[in-house]
Amino acid sequence: MTTRGSAFRSLSLAIVRGFVRDKASVFFAIVFPLMFLVLFGGIFSDQDQPQIDLIQIGDVSLLDEMPEEAGAAFARTFKVTRTADLEDAIEQVRKGDADVAVEERGQELVAHYTQTEQVKAAIVQGTLGAFVDGTNVALSGAPPTYSLRTERVEDDSLDTIQFVTPGLLGWAIAMSASFGAAATLNGWRSSKLLRRLQLAPVSTGTIVAARIAVTVGIALTQMAIFLGLGAAAFGLTLSGAWPVAIPLLVVGTLCFMAIGLLAGAVAKTTEGAVNMANFLVLPMAFLSGSFFPLDAAPDWLQTVSKLLPLRWLNDGMLDVMVRGEPASAVLLPMAVLAAFAVVVTLVAARLFRWETT
């Protein structure tokens, strides 16, 4: 075995050991993001259609005399309780204990609702309106001229887990790659290990290659754990081109290593470097749709998020892992991430110092 080979192997091994023996690093790289996966995938997955608490005040003929099948559909959306006290019902809605109070005034159906929960408020208005319209049509005796059938564009199995897994995986990789690079650079610098290595017959390329190999290895491990747990426990199903997410993820890892190097070059202490990396990555995760989809976000936010590398990583992974896009969908994100990596590395190299003083 050549000296270079043995140097690369032993440096990689030293870095891996340093990582797995650091409980905080392992926690933040793997356990912490997995907690979010369990939270989003496991607990919130049944919340696609929230049930509405409806208070019926006195007799409401439209609700009481509903035909059977309409009644079944109605019961899926609304949980009905009855009361005779209008004041009390409205107070309950105001306090958020119920979502809507319904009373009948002659031919008019009056719904008292609160705007506090906007999604529920919209469902209340839309659904009650539809029931009233449907009843009117039925009473007229004429068959409906138009009908509406809704179909989701995504794969039928699409579930919360499908959306959150790629995003959370992107965040997890951004954290571990940037923290690892930042902590290594700063820790090795303050202990003068960088200097010591400079005096050993081992090239900078070998040292950098060892750090990259370990970080990419950690990222692929994170991917395996996320996809494995998602599929086994929460019904994650990957679409055909998902293996191309691997090269995408490797380029993304390099990009976030570069960000970590930048933080490590700027900060004076190891803690400062990790905090700075976190300061860059956590807001980026929010703005890049790691925790919630950005479809409803305002236009300016969409524009801003397109400037963030994590957004490109997340979008690329979503495309090929769950949206069923062809493999070529990762090419543009990979190019953008590679460009980020090059630019940020150049900036970090300019700011780099061998010693903290």
Add this chain to the structure above:
Amino acid sequence: MGAIEVENLTMAYGELTAVDDVSFEVAEGEFFGILGPNGAGKTTLLEMIEGLRKPDAGEIRVLGGRPWPRSSALLPRIGVQLQASSFFERLTAREQIRTFAALYGVPAGRADEWLERVGMVEKAGSRVEGLSGGQMQRLSIACALVHDPDVVFLDEPTAALDPQARRNLWDLLGGLNDSGRTVVLTTHYMDEAEVLCDRVAIMDHGRVLQLDSPGALIRSLDAATRITVSRSRSRTTTSPGSQTWTQWTTVRTDWSWPPATRRGS
């Protein structure tokens, strides 16, 4: 030809001239000391000779070659112990020295021999974070020597150690040039230089003030008083006002000489 030749070496950080026109030569197999207070320029001088810094002016030859820019022919022939304990985080002593060995293409077995030689076998499985100051220095010295270099640089290896740990380390350091290896050591302590070094350069404000054997330096100081008192554990005195020494110790009003009177007991 000397193992190290330094000529008119100068290095400034802005206004401060850290090393000011320094020249000296270290012979092969010599144990050479650089003595001086903090800020005297010892570390900067050493780092230039090691090839970590580019001198502003002057010439350096180590084993006949220039250390700057980084020379891949020279690096395997020199060993360095830097002032800080430069270790990989969370690795055990054995993993640590084996990693350094691998950087030089040295097999793990040789690394383990060095661990034994510096008396660290019992601590081989301990992570560096759990080692005492003396143990860290021993490991650090072993890591500097694992590839059996011709020249080794030790930057204040006994700084921050208690007196007992310092003396224990002297026994190890004293044997380093036995096999013809050249050793360069920086220190704050004259007694350390006396015990270990063949010649000492006394440095302050970036300049070498004197350069001679420790004995000659001390004689030239016209020292007024030298009292050396040694007592063994068994001979405790009982007279009023005297102290009980748990180990042999030294009372000095000035630099003591020769060291042999203190080392024996």
